[in-house]
Amino acid sequence: MLAKLLQAVTCLMLLGQAAHAFEPATEKVTDNVYAIVGEIDQRSAENQGLNNTTGFIITNDGVVLVGSGATVGSAKMLEAAVKSVTDKPIKQVLNIGVQDHHWMGNSHFLAQKIPVSALAKTMEGQKAQESMNRMRLSSGIGGKPEDLTVEYPSETFDGDEKTLTIGGVEMSLRYLGDAHFPGDAVLWLPKEKVVFTGDIVFNDRMLGILPEISKVKDWQATFNKVAELKPEHVIPGHGNPSDWATAQKDTGDYLDWLVTEVGKSLDEMEDLGDAVKRLSADETFNFLHMHEELNGRNIHQSYLQLETE
Numbered sequence: 001m002l003a004k005l006l007q008a009v010t011c012l013m014l015l016g017q018a019a020h021a022f023e024p025a026t027e028k029v030t031d032n033v034y035a036i037v038g039e040i041d042q043r044s045a046e047n048q049g050l051n052n053t054t055g056f057i058i059t060n061d062g063v064v065l066v067g068s069g070a071t072v073g074s075a076k077m078l079e080a081a082v083k084s085v086t087d088k089p090i091k092q093v094l095n096i097g098v099q100d101h102h103w104m105g106n107s108h109f110l111a112q113k114i115p116v117s118a119l120a121k122t123m124e125g126q127k128a129q130e131s132m133n134r135m136r137l138s139s140g141i142g143g144k145p146e147d148l149t150v151e152y153p154s155e156t157f158d159g160d161e162k163t164l165t166i167g168g169v170e171m172s173l174r175y176l177g178d179a180h181f182p183g184d185a186v187l188w189l190p191k192e193k194v195v196f197t198g199d200i201v202f203n204d205r206m207l208g209i210l211p212e213i214s215k216v217k218d219w220q221a222t223f224n225k226v227a228e229l230k231p232e233h234v235i236p237g238h239g240n241p242s243d244w245a246t247a248q249k250d251t252g253d254y255l256d257w258l259v260t261e262v263g264k265s266l267d268e269m270e271d272l273g274d275a276v277k278r279l280s281a282d283e284t285f286n287f288l289h290m291h292e293e294l295n296g297r298n299i300h301q302s303y304l305q306l307e308t309e
């Protein structure tokens with residue numbers, strides 16, 4: 001009996017350690033803006049679904065956190081990242097993304113009476129994709145989809161653009177078109193020339209064209225709209241913060257390549273299987289992490305989408 005109890009206690013301690021094993025990196029981008037860089041790999045129990053990048057803005061009135069992580073566990077990692085650079089409290093959370101790790105930690109902040117705001121369009125996307133997000137997340141981190149505590153933003157704004165001035169910092173939520181998920185938005189800081197792009201930009205790792213969800217041509221068009229803002233600093237949805245040239249190289253050029261190369265393949269009436277095989281052998285984007293598992297799937301999806309145009 002005692003041995004069993006001890007075993008259970010040890011097991012719980014190990015679980016506790018595992019939950020705290022991952023710590024995201026906090027990187028200064030400008031004087032008052034920081035990126036929080038999550039794991040570059042897949043979701044796991046250790047990273048609690050925080051395999052994405054987010055960040056925060058320090059204002060005169062407190063901190064604006066962009067994104068809330070995937071779970072209460074990853075929300076706490078973001079909170080700790082904020083505390084590592086400032087004593088100011090989190091005053092406001094903004095949701096710009098529809099995929100799990102951009103908003104499914106909302107409940108942790110709402111429980112502290114911290115408002116969570118988003119464009120209404122983003123919240124519509126969150127609602128539409130919630131069950132899929134729950135499944136994908138729980139299969140990555142363990143547990144049951146129905147056990148996740150999921151809460152929507154407490155405040156939404158109609159239309160494609162909402163400018164907020166918080167603690168003297170002007171910031172603008174903008175929907176520029178669908179990308180990785182329908183309803184994904186950006187946060188633009190015109191004075192600092194910083195853009196939080198959410199999953200519109202993947203740096204350092206290959207993006208994923210998800211069946212039924214991501215439309216490669218829409219994503220390409222939306223990416224080009226973000227470029228029109230002429231950002232000097234990019235805080236992407238995945239990977240490290242960068243300049244725009246890096247975002248162009250790691251995301252924009254790859255989207256262009258998919259649309260162009262798969263388009264040519266269709267013009268030449270190449271068979272789907274042949275196209276995937278031939279284009280997967282192209283090494284242009286092999287510098288991106290996770291290309292082995294994603295490139296073939298992305299070519300396959302792009303083919304199916306462009307074929308029906």
Ligand SMILES: [Zn+2]
Nearest residue numbers: 052099199237
């Ligand atoms: Zn993502």
